Amino acid sequence: MKKHILLTGKPGVGKTSVVKKIIPLLGVDAGGFYTEEIRELDRRMGFRIATLDGEDGVLAHVDFKSNYRVGKYHVDLDSFERVAIPALERAVKHKSLIVLDEIGKMELFSRKFREVVSKILDSEKSLICVIKENGDVFTEEIKKRKDVILITVNYENRESLPEEIFKMLQSLQKR
Helix, strand or coil: CCCEEEEECCCCCCHHHHHHHHHHHHHHHEEEEEEEEEEECCEEEEEEEEECCCCEEEEEECCCCCCCEECCEEECHHHHHHHHHHHHHHHHHHCCEEEEEEECCCHHHCHHHHHHHHHHHHCCCEEEEEECCCCCHHHHHHHCCCCEEEEECCCCCCCCHHHHHHHHHHHHHHC
16 A cells, blocks of 8 residues: 655755645644755755744765765765754654655755664655655665655746645545
C-alpha cells in the first residue's frame, strides 16, 4: 500500500514551494520541517530550517565554517540536528503526517537524520517529502520502495500539485 509521497525534480523548479503551499491545507495533524533561503539584499547566503511547530535554525550559510560543504554553503550540522531531528521525532510520536523538506545533500551529512528518515518510512505514518533528483544509494533505495509515490515537479505541474497532493494524502489516510 502506498503511503509516502516523494517530490523530486530539477533544482529551483519549485519543490519546496509546492510543500509550503500544502502545509496550510494539512492543519494541525502534520509535523516536520521545510527549508527557506536566507537572503541578504538580493543574494542567497544560505538556508534555514523552519519546523511546523514554530522553531527554526540555520542549515547552511556561506559565512559559516564547517567541514561539511555543498558548493559555497557550509552546513551547520549541529543546528540542523538540534532543530530538525526533534521536530521529526515529535511528528512521528504525535502527528499522522510528516513533512520533510528535504532529503538532500546537506541533510544527508547527518547520520541521525538518515536514521530518523528510515524510522519514519517504516512507521505507519504518511510522509510527504522532497528528495533530491540525482540520488545516492540511500535516496535511490527510498525511491524504489513499494510504499512510495514519486512525483516529478516541473514548471507545467507545480501550480496544480498542492491541491492534487492534498487530495492524494486525504485518500491515503482514509485507508
